[in-house]
Each structure stands twice: as structure tokens, then as C-alpha cells.
Amino acid sequence: MRYLPLSDTDRSEMLARIGVNHVDELFADVPKNLLLKEPVDLPRRKGELDVERILSRMSSKNIPASSVPFFVGAGAYKHHVPATVDHLIQRSEFLTSYTPYQPEIAQGTLQYLFEFQTQVAALTGMEVANASMYDGSTGTGEAVLMAHRVTKRRKAVLSGGLHPHYADVVRTLSEMSSDDVVTMAPDVAGTEDILSQIDDSVSCVVVQSPDVFGNVRDLKPIADKAHQHGVLLIAVFTEVVSLGLLQSPGSMGADIVVGEGQSIGNALNFGGPYVGLFATQSKFLRQMPGRLCGETVDADGNRGFVLTLSTREQHIRRDKATSNICTNSGLCSLAFTIHMTLLGEAGLSRLARINHANAVKLADQLASVKGVEVLNKAFFNEFTLRLAKPAAEVVERLVEKGVLAGVPVSRLLPGAGLDNLLLVASTEVNTDDDRAAFCAALKEVL
Amino acid sequence: MLNRQGRPSSAGQAGTTEHPTFTGNKALAQIEPLLFEIGRYDTTGVDLDEPEDFKPRLGGLERKEAIGLPGLSEPETMRHYVRLSQQNYGIDTGLFPLGSCTMKHNARLNERMARLPGFSDVHPLQPVSTVQGALELMNELGRYLVTLTNMTAVALSPKAGAHGELCGMMAIKAAIEAKGEGATRNVVLVPDSAHGTNPATAALIGFKVKPVPAREDGWVHVEDVKERLGPDVAAIMLTNPNTCGLFEPQVAEIAKAIHDAGAYFYCDGANFNAIVGKAKPGDLGVDAMHINLHKTFSTPHGGGGPGSGPVVLSERLAPFAPVPFVRAGKDGFELVEQEADAAEKPFGRMTAFHGQMGMYVRALSYMLSHGSDGMKQASEDAVLNANYIRAGLADLMSLPFGNKPCMHEVLFDDAWLKDTGVTTLDVAKAMIDEGYHPMTMYFPLVVHGAMLIEPTESESKASLDLFVAMLRDLAMAAKNGDKERFTGAPYHAPRRRLDETRAARSPVLKWTPSAPVAEAAE
Numbered sequence: 017m018r019y020l021p022l023s024d025t026d027r028s029e030m031l032a033r034i035g036v037n038h039v040d041e042l043f044a045d046v047p048k049n050l051l052l053k054e055p056v057d058l059p060r061r062k063g064e065l066d067v068e069r070i071l072s073r074m075s076s077k078n079i080p081a082s083s084v085p086f087f088v089g090a091g092a093y094k095h096h097v098p099a100t101v102d103h104l105i106q107r108s109e110f111l112t113s114y115t116p117y118q119p120e121i122a123q124g125t126l127q128y129l130f131e132f133q134t135q136v137a138a139l140t141g142m143e144v145a146n147a148s149m150y151d152g153s154t155g156t157g158e159a160v161l162m163a164h165r166v167t168k169r170r171k172a173v174l175s176g177g178l179h180p181h182y183a184d185v186v187r188t189l190s191e192m193s194s195d196d197v198v199t200m201a202p203d204v205a206g207t208e209d210i211l212s213q214i215d216d217s218v219s220c221v222v223v224q225s226p227d228v229f230g231n232v233r234d235l236k237p238i239a240d241k242a243h244q245h246g247v248l249l250i251a252v253f254t255e256v257v258s259l260g261l262l263q264s265p266g267s268m269g270a271d272i273v274v275g276e277g278q279s280i281g282n283a284l285n286f287g288g289p290y291v292g293l294f295a296t297q298s299k300f301l302r303q304m305p306g307r308l309c310g311e312t313v314d315a316d317g318n319r320g321f322v323l324t325l326s327t328r329e330q331h332i333r334r335d336k337a338t339s340n341i342c343t344n345s346g347l348c349s350l351a352f353t354i355h356m357t358l359l360g361e362a363g364l365s366r367l368a369r370i371n372h373a374n375a376v377k378l379a380d381q382l383a384s385v386k387g388v389e390v391l392n393k394a395f396f397n398e399f400t401l402r403l404a405k406p407a408a409e410v411v412e413r414l415v416e417k418g419v420l421a422g423v424p425v426s427r428l429l430p431g432a433g434l435d436n437l438l439l440v441a442s443t444e445v446n447t448d449d450d451r452a453a454f455c456a457a458l459k460e461v462l
Numbered sequence: 463m464l465n466r467q468g469r470p471s472s473a474g475q476a477g478t479t480e481h482p483t484f485t486g487n488k489a490l491a492q493i494e495p496l497l498f499e500i501g502r503y504d505t506t507g508v509d510l511d512e513p514e515d516f517k518p519r520l521g522g523l524e525r526k527e528a529i530g531l532p533g534l535s536e537p538e539t540m541r542h543y544v545r546l547s548q549q550n551y552g553i554d555t556g557l558f559p560l561g562s563c564t565m566k567h568n569a570r571l572n573e574r575m576a577r578l579p580g581f582s583d584v585h586p587l588q589p590v591s592t593v594q595g596a597l598e599l600m601n602e603l604g605r606y607l608v609t610l611t612n613m614t615a616v617a618l619s620p621k622a623g624a625h626g627e628l629c630g631m632m633a634i635k636a637a638i639e640a641k642g643e644g645a646t647r648n649v650v651l652v653p654d655s656a657h658g659t660n661p662a663t664a665a666l667i668g669f670k671v672k673p674v675p676a677r678e679d680g681w682v683h684v685e686d687v688k689e690r691l692g693p694d695v696a697a698i699m700l701t702n703p704n705t706c707g708l709f710e711p712q713v714a715e716i717a718k719a720i721h722d723a724g725a726y727f728y729c730d731g732a733n734f735n736a737i738v739g740k741a742k743p744g745d746l747g748v749d750a751m752h753i754n755l756h757k758t759f760s761t762p763h764g765g766g767g768p769g770s771g772p773v774v775l776s777e778r779l780a781p782f783a784p785v786p787f788v789r790a791g792k793d794g795f796e797l798v799e800q801e802a803d804a805a806e807k808p809f810g811r812m813t814a815f816h817g818q819m820g821m822y823v824r825a826l827s828y829m830l831s832h833g834s835d836g837m838k839q840a841s842e843d844a845v846l847n848a849n850y851i852r853a854g855l856a857d858l859m860s861l862p863f864g865n866k867p868c869m870h871e872v873l874f875d876d877a878w879l880k881d882t883g884v885t886t887l888d889v890a891k892a893m894i895d896e897g898y899h900p901m902t903m904y905f906p907l908v909v910h911g912a913m914l915i916e917p918t919e920s921e922s923k924a925s926l927d928l929f930v931a932m933l934r935d936l937a938m939a940a941k942n943g944d945k946e947r948f949t950g951a952p953y954h955a956p957r958r959r960l961d962e963t964r965a966a967r968s969p970v971l972k973w974t975p976s977a978p979v980a981e982a983a984e
Binding site for chain 1: 512550
């Protein structure tokens, strides 16, 4: 077996050195009747070529985003990732290292985490960011738990513009913890009256912008009302590129900002691994979940970085920890940081403008198709269409015409009576030809 | 040379070195400033064309102030991060004996497979008709995991080990509530030797944690469990093989006692690598167990993630598995994403999408490569290697539970360092100077000054021989009073010992411009 260096001679010599005759003597504590005599009922070992054949065959049954006009979003976005990013994250020393618990030989990881935290804090307009969460949705669940710790209240209000899967993650966690959750009705137009839900019993309001229907929302009035009642505003985003063009959640008064960072540096990967971004104000630092990297000095006085404030974490605090989390999304946060470094402020804001421009162009072209109505007034790179027919049906028909058109709202919110709505995203990868193909196919189908 | 925060950034100035250099660099050992000290706000390493003039539709919420993100050109970016990487120790650098972490070889075939466009470039919400191969892969991975463990079902979506624990404990909670015992069964037994994530997970969803003390032999005893069992106990969270590097010989009796009391057996699968193909957790009476794909099935640790923590479930818990999950339908694979669409009783949802697909591909690639025979051999070699280290060091270092066979990791305590003035931490740092990543230290908490060594099956005999010889030399040095070799270590790493107290006392968690830079930016 190519991954196993020991030869049979080695094994015999080693068993002799240990003082046993057979390797099974080392498994003596396993109840005899439960120790397997034969290999389990699965295929035998395979060479690289055979493994490649098997997995390539599975891969070839899928339609990759790059191979067709592609407009699917709703929480994950197709962007171009520079070749440099993928090369660098495959450097052995990044790829095959562990959590930097031995900082003297993990400065590479620690320094990029420090850079990552600085970038995320700047983007979100917050004072501190952690070293990343699993993804945006689990980060949102953690943000709600954090708000409960800060406010000592246990009721969360979820906007009807929050991604339904994010809401499900929060609800699952809250139900299990016996916390209260109020989920507002799906808010297609972005006009819900969330202010009326805010009172002294509420711990936090969770509002997404751009929301799942694509609407860009002004968080300021919500923050103001929340703060009058000692309520925290948790601002969520699923498209981090939008922060290159929009006012930061921090500048609008958010107390915790959490979102999905996949768009920068990370592939679609059928849903994971992604990278959750999490930022807050310094005064809430000790209640923050997740790893933190901090600056310090070594015995010679040289600057260096370490994981810090771990007294919040499970390996020290056990059942009194702020969270049970013991990993971040290391390599994905590295991909984020490298891509963001390549972009810089100039590149990010241009990328954001291209995304917005493409979406505006697409919205206008689609609006001219009979049986299509664009519902959003303000949006970034994603918007909602009302179609003359059920969206799920239309999407399937468009697959036959070689277009991946978007996400039917009924897939996220079945039974909500929103069957004719379609979420459409457009990024820098879309060309004039893509848009033309989409419109032409839609005309035929509607 | 001072960096912009006014601190010396060169070892040459601040430390002692025989041949100081002008730059502070030492040949291949380069000092690399922070991105924020070398980047420029008008520099970009990506060529993008400004869009044609258009009327924005942002509802008046355009950003008005600068963000503060410096950029680098492509060559500078490459050099910056390559230099950072060179300050890291990885599995490919050398032996990485971090106990309970299973730092085994990360095959690059797995990386290549994960990057096939049909896996890496598909969207989680594409029509299922366009991702049949991705669903097939998830289904096949699930089949392998269920077969290796003899369990009924698998929930793939948890994002990491601790997330898998949470998923398993949620399934247990849902099952208890379905039986109408939610109000009364609220205690979870957790041995003192458990990972910190176990009690943290139980507490997170409202369970009360009751510890089970460790015995002198390193095992959990069935009578200690029985003593704590009652109608209030929901579950036990037991790690097997345990964190002392031992298989729990009474595991079947413990499982029976737990089940007789109407409770569930959660097994922490962090140490599954010792028994893959040798024993099936389902045969041992386990109801739920997370599997760290990043440990046992070699998906890269990546400097702290992404992980992946699928949970296998017994027949009793299978109906409560969360959405989404894959099932075979008559027209191909289906993806059940809504609780209402499931015939079973899913307890909810763990994450927005379908979990860590990128890790599923790598793990399946590992399993296909090894096959059933290779996986069994890998476990045997992992256990053999750990015992070989034990045999090589038993006379010089102290084994808290006696010189008996261990599983895939061997646990020493610090009794052998008594009166030397050297601590476990010092030994770890001296190992860094010798070119090794240290073992896990001070865990598990049940032995004093723990040193937990897990070599994995990826090490050759020659590599183990040198490792043992190195530790023997360190042990002799400590016993002979060569304290300096330890207490000042590391001497040869990219940094000397770092001041963690200072970092925690006055946290600096991001770069901030010093005054002159701020003025320049305005």
C-alpha cells in the first residue's frame, strides 16, 4: 500500500522489539468476539489511476458552473479565483499543519490569521474579528448565542429576509437550548416592520443585507431602536463582495456582524468547505466565540503571534466555554486573505462595481421578457423575479436549454405560496452571451 | 531595522547571534512584515476592467469612506505568503506526533480529486438533476462509513468534530423528547479524560454534565458508570479508544448498562484511527459517533480547519438525523432538504448547505485507495508504531498506567522529570529545536504533565528509530541536569518562546496604523 512505509520485515522486527508475536496481541483489550478476523466488506486497495477513474466518472455526471451560463446564488456565489490562491493554499506548510498550538513553529498560520482578522474587521466596520467560523450559517447561530450571553436574555427575532437555511440553523440550535425564536414572515419586498418586534424582552434582531431576496437594507433605524431597548443588532451577509460597495454594517450600528466569506478565494464546492466571518465590538470580546490570534513578543523581544484569550474556549473551560467550537476554517480563511490581498481596496471595489453593473444589466434585460417582473428596487448582485409560471418548473426547463438560471424560492421556502419567484445572481463571470442565452431561453419557456 | 510599530523585527538586533546581518534575515530564514506594512491602498494584483457607466441601484446605501485594505501585486503576494509558509511546520516537514490529532500523510491525489470541476465547481442549490454524481459520492461515502462502523445511518453535514458531537447529542435529545422524557433526562456523564468539547457540547444544549472520575488504570469502570445511572441520565459521552491511548475493555458492559437505564451511548470517534477495520463501534453498542474525516481519513488539517465531522447513528437514533440527506429514488439520487419532506423525524438543520463536500471527496479518495485491506493494515501499523515508541522509551520516561500495550497513541506523564527543573512544556520546546513538532502536552488532564504521542501509520521504522533516539537523548540530558537545553528552548525556531500572558492581558487582535501612516493615508 503506497501510503504505508512499513515492510513486513519492519513489522516483524518491531513486534519482536515490543515483545509480542502478533499484532492482535496489541488489541488485547478489544473484546475477543468483537475483534474482526477479516477485512470489512468493502473493495480492496486501488492504485491512483483506478481511483481517478472512479471519481472522475462521478464528477463527470455533474454540470460545473463554469461550463454554462450560470446565475445560481442564494448564499453561495460563483466568482473567479486567481490561480495564485490555489497554488499558495496547497503549500505543504499551510496545507499539512495543525492548529497553531506551538506558535514558535506556526508563525505562518498565525500571521495570516492576524492579517485575516484585520481585513475582516475593516470590511465589516467592526473593532475585532475572530479567526473564522465554519461558515456563515453556523456563525449566525453562534452570534445569537453570544447575544444571549451579553444581554442575559433568550429571545431572538429573525428577519423575514434572513436566508431560510440560516434561520433553520438558528432555530435548531435555539430549540435544543430552549431559547425563544421569533421568525418573521418571508419578506420579499424588504419592507417588513421589524421595529415593532423590538422590546425589552428581546436579546437580538438578526437582519441580513443584502437579504435573501436581494434587497439592500438600511440597518441604521433598526440599530437605533434596538439600542434603545438594550437589544443587539446582528447583521448578516451571504455575499461578502457587496461590502466593497455598500456601507459597512458596523457604520450602520451593528453590534455583531456575521457572514459567509466563500465568495473571496473559495470555490463553490457544493456547499463546503466555506469560511464564516465574525466580527464585533471590543466591549463584547470576552463573550465572542471562536479562535483569536493576537500579537505578542518572543523571549528576544521580536514580534510574534499566538492564539489568545483561550480561557473562553472548550479545552480550558469545558462545560462553561463560550462555544464548543474547536476548529476554525483555517485554509479557507487563508484563501480569503490571499485573494483579498491580491484585490486590495482598489480591486475589491472594482469587483463589486462589476458585479453590481452586471446584475443591473441582467435585471433590465430580463424585465423586458414577457412574463417576467423584477421585484427589487435596490439590490447588489442578486434579485428576485416573479415569473408567469412556477419557478422550479422553469429552472428545470432551462437546464435542458443549457442555462442554470437561479434558485426557485420554493426550494428554500416550500409551501409559502411563493412558487413563481426565482432568485437570480450575477457576478463578474457572466458575459453578454450568458445574459443573451438566459433571456432567449426564458422567452421560449415562459 | 524597526517595523512600523516601532518594535525590533530582526532577531539579529534583539537577540544574540554570532554573525548579525544587515537585514536581520538569516539566509533562508526570512523576516516577513505584515501585509499592512508592505501593501498599498492603490495597488491590486488582479486585472479587472472598470464597468461601463451605469446607474447604481443601491438605494442610497453606497459606501462613502475607504475600507482600509492594502493590496499587493501578484509577485509580491506570492513571495509574502511563501515566506510565511516557510515559518510553519507541517506533516510534510517531519514527524508530527500530536496525540489525538492523527496527523497522517495527506495524499495529493485527494487534492487533485477534490478539484475536479464536477465537485469543486458545483453549487449546493443547483437542480439535483445536474449534480447526480455529487450526490452519488455522498451516498458512497456514507455507505463506507456505515459499513466500517456497523451503524444504521449517517449524518454527513456537520462541519467539524465538535459540530458532529453537537449533531449526535441533538439526535439523542430529540430521541429522548420523542419518548416524552425531555423534562427528566437531562444529565450527561462525561469521564474526566474526555476532550473539552464533550462537556462543552452537552452544556451548549442544556444538559447537566456529571463527571466520571478516572481510575488509576486509565480505564472507565462499569461500576463507576452504574453508580451514576438513573432516570435522569440521558447519555454517556465516552471516547474509545480513550485519550489515555487505551481501548476501554468494559465498553460493551458500559453500553449495556447505559441502554438498560434507558440512556444513549455517544462515542467520541476522535481516535477511530486505531480500530478502523479491526472493530466496529456498532458492535460495541454505540448509538452515535462522530468521525473526524480530517483525522482518520486524512483530509488536511489546513492549519486548523476546515474539518468535517459526519455522525454515524444507530437504528434507535437514525430517524432523527438532520436535513439535508441523500436518498436513492427511482429516478436517481434525491436530496431531502426540508423536514416536512422526510418520512423520518429530522431534528433540524446543522448548516446552510450539505456539509464539507470538498472533504467528502478527499476522504472517499483515501478509502478507495486503501481499500478494506489497506485500512485494516493502516490501523495495525498505527498501533504498532505507537507501541514501538512505548517500547523504546519505557525505561527512561514514565508510563502512568504501567508498561502495557497502547492503541495508536502512547501517554507519558512527567514523573520522569521529577527534580530536573524541566517541565513538559520545556521538553516540547526542546523537541522543536530537534526538528520535531511536539506531542500533545498537558492533555488528557487526568495525568500530571501529560505527553501524548501519536506517530500514525505514516512513519517508517527509520523515522521512529531516530525519534526514539532523540527523545532518549533529551531524557538523558534532563536527568543529567542540562536544564538550559530545555528552559530556553526553542533556540532555533523562527521565534523564541512567545509571551502568551502578554497577548492575553492586553489583546492586540488586528493591525492598526501608527500615527505617521494614518496621516499619510489622509
